Amino acid sequence: MAARAGGTVLAAAAVALCWGSALAADESTHRPGDEGSIAFVLANDIFGRESLDRDFTNGLELSYLGAPARAPGWTPPLVRLLTDEQARVETRMHFAVGHQTFTPEDIELVEPPEGDRPYAGLLYASVGAVVNQEDRRIDQVQLLLGVVGPASQADSLQIEWHDIIRAAPPNGWATQISNRPAAELSWRRTHILPLNGKAPGDLGFGVQASPHYGASVGNLKSSLSVGGALRLGWNVPVDVSPPLLRPSLAGAGYFKPTARSGAYFFAGVDGRYVPRDLLLDEEGQNGFGVTREDFVGDAFLGVAVYFEGVRLTYTHLFRTTQYVEQNRDGVEYGSLSLTINF
Numbered sequence: 583m584a585a586r587a588g589g590t591v592l593a594a595a596a597v598a599l600c601w602g603s604a605l606a607a608d609e610s611t612h613r614p615g616d617e618g619s620i621a622f623v624l625a626n627d628i629f630g631r632e633s634l635d636r637d638f639t640n641g642l643e644l645s646y647l648g649a650p651a652r653a654p655g656w657t658p659p660l661v662r663l664l665t666d667e668q669a670r671v672e673t674r675m676h677f678a679v680g681h682q683t684f685t686p687e688d689i690e691l692v693e694p695p696e697g698d699r700p701y702a703g704l705l706y707a708s709v710g711a712v713v714n715q716e717d718r719r720i721d722q723v724q725l726l727l728g729v730v731g732p733a734s735q736a737d738s739l740q741i742e743w744h745d746i747i748r749a750a751p752p753n754g755w756a757t758q759i760s761n762r763p764a765a766e767l768s769w770r771r772t773h774i775l776p777l778n779g780k781a782p783g784d785l786g787f788g789v790q791a792s793p794h795y796g797a798s799v800g801n802l803k804s805s806l807s808v809g810g811a812l813r814l815g816w817n818v819p820v821d822v823s824p825p826l827l828r829p830s831l832a833g834a835g836y837f838k839p840t841a842r843s844g845a846y847f848f849a850g851v852d853g854r855y856v857p858r859d860l861l862l863d864e865e866g867q868n869g870f871g872v873t874r875e876d877f878v879g880d881a882f883l884g885v886a887v888y889f890e891g892v893r894l895t896y897t898h899l900f901r902t903t904q905y906v907e908q909n910r911d912g913v914e915y916g917s918l919s920l921t922i923n924f
Contacts, residue, residue, distance in 0.1 A: 617891070618649045618674075621835030621921040625827050629898065629916025636687045637699060637904070637913045639740070641827040643680035647712065647836055650674055657711060664713050664721045664771075672714040676724070676832035679707045683736045684861055687909065689752040693868060697907035700866030701758035703736020704802075705729055710768075710832025717782045717820045717838070720772045722831035726802065730860060731761035757868040764860060766803055770796030770831050772822050780818075785841055788818040792850075796831070803828075804858035809880075815846025824848060824884055824897040825919035835921040837886075837893055849883040862905055872905035884917075891923035 625641040650672040657673050665671050686698035694700070706728025713721040728734075737755035744751055772794040780788040793810035813821060820838035823830060856878055865871035884897035901913040 617923045619647045619835070619891075619921055619923045621645045621647070621825060621919060623680075623825050623827060623835065623917060623919045625915055625917040627913075627915040629914075637684060637908070638901075638915060639683045639685050641680065641682040641917075643678055643827055645676060645678035645833075645835060647833050648675040660711060660723065661713055664723075665715045665719075670716045674712045674714075674833065674836070676710040676712055676836075677708070678832075680827065681705050681734070681736070681739070682827060683740055685740075685752060686754065689754065690750050692753045692756075694754045694757060694866070694870065696870045697872065698870070699862065699872050699905060699908070700864070700868075700870065701737070701752075701755050702730055702861045702864075703734030703739075703758070704764065704861065705734040705736075706764065708832065712822070712833035712836055714820070714838075718774050720774070720820075720822045720836075722768075722770045722772075722796075722822065722833055724766075724768045724832035726764070726766045726768070726800075726828075728764040728802070729761060730764050730802075730864075731759055733761045757866040757870075759861070759864040759866055762801075762860060762864065764800075764802040766798050766800035768796065768798035768831050770794055770807070770823075774820065782818075782820045785817055787814075787816055788846075789814045790818055790821075792821075792823070794823070794852075801858070802860050803856065805854045805856045807852060807854040809850060809852030811848055811850030811882075813846050813848040815844065815886075817841035817844030818846045819844060819888065821848075821886075824850070824882060824886075824917075825895055825921065826882070826897055826899065826917050835893075835919055837888070837921060839888055839891060839893075839923070843889040845885070845887045847883075847885050850881070852880040852882075854878050854880075856904075859904070872907050874905050875903055878902055878904055888921075893919075893921045895919040895921070 623643045682704045684702040686694040708726040710724030740752050772792050774782045775791045777789040790813045795808045798805050822836050823834050825835035862874040879902045882899045886895040897917045903912050
């Protein structure tokens with residue numbers, strides 16, 4: 583099934599790239615990329631290999647990214663810390679609200695067995711900044727605040743949704759982890775490196791590499807990360823990362839088109855050392871928990887198409903096991919994102 587999912591993405595990429603190539607000849611008007619934007623992300627394991635509720639189940643996020651001119655007065659010290667002197671810099675503020683749901687493997691059991699992850703939900707809001715230095719280096723800084731446990735309302739949302747679609751009821755939410763406040767401060771730096779002589783945002787066929795590294799600290803999650811992505815297609819915009827949910831950061835849906843339309847394929851990896859993860863370190867109210875893995879890796883691939891500042895993206899993600907007792911196949915899910923520049 584994983585191979586079939588990868589084949590589906592590759593087929594979609596081929597169609598999108600052909601579409602983008604056909605449009606490339608009509609690229610006479612460039613968009614400045616200085617407007618604000620909104621982005622909506624839906625991630626769900628229905629796109630995974632087995633289409634069942636297990637581990638990460640569902641996530642939603644709505645975000646707003648402002649124009650550079652709307653950056654508040656406290657950002658100059660941040661910009662000086664993150665950028666070179668005399669560099670051309672754009673700073674954009676980012677705000678988001680989101681929700682995520684996590685379940686054990688068998689949701690029909692009233693009492694999940696020992697060794698399976700506990701039920702958990704996360705409700706959060708975040709504020710951050712995206713600092714773009716000359717379209718070649720982008721820093722993302724974010725403060726996330728939220729709550730896990732019954733206060734997240736994940737139990738009500740999943741129970742009601744399963745009732746609407748007549749799916750198997752999740753019966754074990756009474757054992758979810760207890761209410762806890764959640765906080766996380768994160769930073770990531772991404773370098774945008776053209777590989778075929780095209781600068782970021784140039785018209786025509788382009789190939790970009792974007793290595794990244796970063797860190798986060800907080801009771802929700804603490805981690806060190808390193809990875810990178812490769813993008814290739816027509817009129818590839820200035821782009822920081824695929825618009826995924828956590829562990830993505832402020833402005834993950836950010837892209838700066840310099841053409842009217844384009845399409846591109848992307849693939850990448852991300853590795854993390856995770857000494858703290860609240861959603862795995864806490865026991866459920868039945869006293870059962872799991873043994874968290876310290877090292878986690880992601881591989882992802884996808885395709886993006888944009889027209890007149892509106893971008894639609896599909897990303898398919900494969901994640902290694904996050905705890906010792908987890909199904910050794912790891913986690914697989916898909917993510918759809920819509921970004922609208924205005």
